[in-house]
Amino acid sequence: MNSSTLSRSPRTYSPVNALYAHAEQLQAHSLSDLLGCDSSSAQQRASALAFTFGSLHLDVSKQRITPHTLKLLIDWAHSCGVKEKRQALFSGQKVNISERREALHMAARWPKHKTPPKGMEAAATFCQQQQLRLAGMVSRVHEGRWFGATGQAITDVVHIGVGGSDLGPKLISEALADRPSHEKVRVHYVSTMDGAQLLPLMERLNPATTLLVLASKSFTTADTQFNVRTALAWLSEALEIDISTICHHQLVGVSSKPEKMTAFGIPEAHQLVFKDWIGGRFSLWSPIGVSVAMQLGMEQFNALLAGAHAMDQHFLDAPLEENLPTLLALVGAWNCQFLNIPTHAVLPYDGRLKSLSAYLQQLEMESNGKSVGLDGRSVNHATCPIMWGDVGPNAQHAFYQLLHQGGHTVSADFVAVAKRDVVATDEVSRALCAQEQLTLANCLAQSQLFALGDDAIPVSLRGHMAQGYRGNHPNSLLLLQELNPWSIGALLALYEHKVFVQSVLWNLNPFDQPGVELGKQLATSLYEMLAGETLAHNNVKDPSTEQLLCKINEWRQ
Ligand SMILES: O=P(O)(O)OC[C@H]1O[C@H](O)[C@H](O)[C@@H](O)[C@@H]1O
Numbered sequence: 001m002n003s004s005t006l007s008r009s010p011r012t013y014s015p016v017n018a019l020y021a022h023a024e025q026l027q028a029h030s031l032s033d034l035l036g037c038d039s040s041s042a043q044q045r046a047s048a049l050a051f052t053f054g055s056l057h058l059d060v061s062k063q064r065i066t067p068h069t070l071k072l073l074i075d076w077a078h079s080c081g082v083k084e085k086r087q088a089l090f091s092g093q094k095v096n097i098s099e100r101r102e103a104l105h106m107a108a109r110w111p112k113h114k115t116p117p118k119g120m121e122a123a124a125t126f127c128q129q130q131q132l133r134l135a136g137m138v139s140r141v142h143e144g145r146w147f148g149a150t151g152q153a154i155t156d157v158v159h160i161g162v163g164g165s166d167l168g169p170k171l172i173s174e175a176l177a178d179r180p181s182h183e184k185v186r187v188h189y190v191s192t193m194d195g196a197q198l199l200p201l202m203e204r205l206n207p208a209t210t211l212l213v214l215a216s217k218s219f220t221t222a223d224t225q226f227n228v229r230t231a232l233a234w235l236s237e238a239l240e241i242d243i244s245t246i247c248h249h250q251l252v253g254v255s256s257k258p259e260k261m262t263a264f265g266i267p268e269a270h271q272l273v274f275k276d277w278i279g280g281r282f283s284l285w286s287p288i289g290v291s292v293a294m295q296l297g298m299e300q301f302n303a304l305l306a307g308a309h310a311m312d313q314h315f316l317d318a319p320l321e322e323n324l325p326t327l328l329a330l331v332g333a334w335n336c337q338f339l340n341i342p343t344h345a346v347l348p349y350d351g352r353l354k355s356l357s358a359y360l361q362q363l364e365m366e367s368n369g370k371s372v373g374l375d376g377r378s379v380n381h382a383t384c385p386i387m388w389g390d391v392g393p394n395a396q397h398a399f400y401q402l403l404h405q406g407g408h409t410v411s412a413d414f415v416a417v418a419k420r421d422v423v424a425t426d427e428v429s430r431a432l433c434a435q436e437q438l439t440l441a442n443c444l445a446q447s448q449l450f451a452l453g454d455d456a457i458p459v460s461l462r463g464h465m466a467q468g469y470r471g472n473h474p475n476s477l478l479l480l481q482e483l484n485p486w487s488i489g490a491l492l493a494l495y496e497h498k499v500f501v502q503s504v505l506w507n508l509n510p511f512d513q514p515g516v517e518l519g520k521q522l523a524t525s526l527y528e529m530l531a532g533e534t535l536a537h538n539n540v541k542d543p544s545t546e547q548l549l550c551k552i553n554e555w556r557q
Pocket of ligand 1 (some may be wrong): 152160163164166207215216218219222224280281366513516
């Protein structure tokens with residue numbers, strides 16, 4: 001029996017092996033071969049690789065795949081039990097095995113009048129109760145009935161959190177900043193542990209009318225605790241009122257640890273609670289989103305939840321072949337595992353989505369950046385790619401040169417918004433409309449150039465234009481009809497479920513993050529040395545860090 005017969009033997013067949021073999025065959029073809037020209041088969045391929053759900057459109061026709069690739073990928077998804085594990089997720093099974101918890105962020109957006117899946121009922125009821133409390137707080141602030149320690153109504157909300165307690169709400173606040181919002185309340189975000197974002201706010205805001213939101217699932221994250229401490233010291237000093245009275249009037253706590261909020265001095269009436277079965281990076285929909293609701297009002301906050309819920313339902317119901325989160329996951333896994341593309345760019349062609357890549361970095365890299373499977377075995381291939389990105393049109397003037405003519409291959413998601421609702425005078429509207437069209441044209445041009453390289457240049461121009469565009473960067477285009485609460489809710493839930501499906505394909509637990517702990521512990525002991533509390537330099541494990549510590553201490557004298 002020769003080796004080729006062996007490789008085709010039914011005993012050695014597995015969807016993964018079939019995909020590796022298929023990837024090898026496809027390497028012989030450039031993306032431009034796959035995309036073809038005007039032939040009818042190329043057109044059929046393109047239309048078979050485009051999918052619409054509501055006001056979201058996903059086009060993966062510039063990926064290095066054929067309908068046959070997709071078929072193999074779907075077989076793989078079936079063989080990994082995506083459908084069964086999706087069911088387990090929604091029915092509240094303890095899918096977060098290491099922490100022995102459910103992962104029920106979908107309960108936070110489950111509509112009140114719709115029966116949740118069996119196993120999610122209690123979670124949905126709990127989330128709805130907290131939403132009522134949240135709505136009560138929002139209306140108190142909006143109606144001018146929330147008074148600070150000196151009796152003045154609140155005008156500014158400072159949301160203090162980091163990671164999952166910051167990135168989602170901040171992204172939404174920026175993305176929807178041009179929507180009608182509550183004109184009397186402004187929302188600000190503070191996350192960096194150095195106080196750099198807090199300082200200008202302390203100079204600018206009125207301490208008597210500022211409400212702090214302390215958002216921290218664990219209620220122990222040093223970055224957030226230190227920022228809050230500084231902010232409270234500012235309010236206390238400026239208003240000449242003791243900190244516990246300030247805590248009583250001008251501090252809202254959002255956490256999964258009510259006892260810690262109480263110990264901190266936050267009255268029960270100002271606490272919003274979510275349970276530990278909502279992971280930090282999946283917590284935007286929980287009371288962690290309170291500042292978004294403060295900015296946009298409950299109607300728009302509910303529309304955000306409705307968009308995310310619509311995606312949940314689509315993920316639950318749609319066959320895998322038409323299931324957007326599954327397709328996005330499969331294409332991403334194909335690029336990373338089978339085509340060995342190590343990095344993935346997120347390129348929104350809309351300035352309002354400037355924080356999308358930071359949000360997705362946490363969502364994807366913290367979830368699936370792991371190399372030990374659920375079975376305890378090492379995974380022998382890269383799992384999540386390194387995610388990075390920026391607002392596309394700006395990035396064109398920064399790093400696109402390397403992508404077009406450098407030596408790396410990347411994959412990318414272009415994200416674009418088809419139409420913008422602008423209220424302006426005729427002339428300004430026309431000017432803005434031209435800007436929108438220009439942005440969309442640039443998005444399509446770059447997505448084409450990424451895929452086709454030199455072949456994107458019309459034949460008539462080839463002789464005159466500088467060439468050497470490498471192309472072959474597989475990319476998807478995610479088109480939103482409009483950027484509104486519903487569509488961004490659906491978009492983010494799409495990525496959440498993408499991450500879940502990939503975790504199933506790679507046999508990982510996407511809901512823990514053990515790799516971030518050690519750094520925090522090391523920082524704690526170094527902090528003590530910097531703060532002069534211990535002089536145990538001999539605890540520093542390497543001379544490089546020790547000499548840096550000495551230099552810093554010398555310069556801080
Ligand atoms: O919400 P917190 O408990 O303050 O956590 C904030 C962030 O801290 C971390 O270190 C985790 O890696 C993140 O997953 C988390 O979102």
